[in-house]
């Protein structure tokens with residue numbers, strides 16, 4: 495059975511439809527890449543999964559149970575962990591306070607667990623949120639979401655604006671985490687070839703619809719057809 499199943503989801507903001515009848519599923523432990531040009535609805539898909547965008551039609555299932563009408567908090571409780579594109583670090587809280595805000599009792603990760611994953615956050619634990627480098631902010635954003643013990647991690651362009659060496663470090667950490675903890679990932683990313691190497695499957699969106707999908711290795715082997723949907 496799929497962990498997350500999306501069935502003919504139509505979603506958007508106010509009256510505006512952004513996603514149209516989108517269907518997809520993610521299994522336990524699987525990594526799905528979401529590709530597409532700017533403004534095609536990649537973030538909206540994540541927002542709709544987290545109940546931050548409006549659902550006009552369609553269903554969302556978790557372990558086979560319909561969660562379409564649950565609130566954001568209830569979805570976090572199910573094990574959905576979203577790392578927003580804007581990172582949304584609390585600037586006037588320390589690194590440690592940012593992490594503790596999200597902590598879920600009895601969850602898989604506590605403060606020390608996060609510091610093991612990201613030793614750099616331990617060094618910076620007393621720093622204020624706005625006194626961090628871009629890479630440290632992203633580690634904190636991911637760490638904060640891990641504190642909620644997700645079974646599915648939604649990553650919205652986690653490598654955006656980061657130096658290549660930090661990207662490499664983060665990629666390795668994420669893949670190691672995934673191996674050790676077994677959570678599933680949906681990752682939105684502009685660098686299509688990189689993310690196809692990390693993921694099991696991928697979908698390409700255009701104007702709110704899935705226009706291409708398949709195994710990442712196969713899409714990588716025939717990258718021309720992917721590129722066609724990404725070039726302007």
Ligand SMILES: Nc1ncnc2c1ncn2[C@@H]1O[C@H](COP(=O)(O)OP(=O)(O)OP(=O)(O)O)[C@@H](O)[C@H]1O
Pocket residue numbers: 507510512530531532533534535536537538539579
């Ligand atoms: N809060 C909002 N209210 C109304 N429209 C929005 C809102 N957020 C996004 N949109 C619109 O929804 C469409 C899809 O935006 P979305 O942010 O999902 O795209 P994206 O694929 O994530 O783009 P990018 O690669 O630039 O992050 C765009 O036309 C955008 O203008």
Ligand SMILES: [Mg+2]
Pocket residue numbers: 536537538579650
């Ligand atoms: Mg986006």
